[in-house]
């Protein structure tokens with residue numbers, strides 16, 4: 001098997017870090033200090049603002065359908081969201 005990089009990977013380390021914390025952030029479970037860092041990044045990164053907004057809506061819908069509050073995010077959700085954003089031209 002040949003390893004290859006994900007062509008849809010975020011383009012900065014800050015964006016990557018945000019993605020890794022996105023689930024906890026949306027759940028309101030992120031540490032306050034990390035939350036502040038993440039929000040600071042959001043204020044300067046339009047791509048991530050779109051991503052957080054889209055993800056939050058997706059998660060809320062997902063949970064309403066399941067009527068559960070403790071279902072973890074599907075592991076590929078952020079990958080699929082990035083793909084969707086790129087398809088829509090929201091991410092360069």
Ligand SMILES: [Zn+2]
Pocket residue numbers: 014015018041045047048
């Ligand atoms: Zn970003």
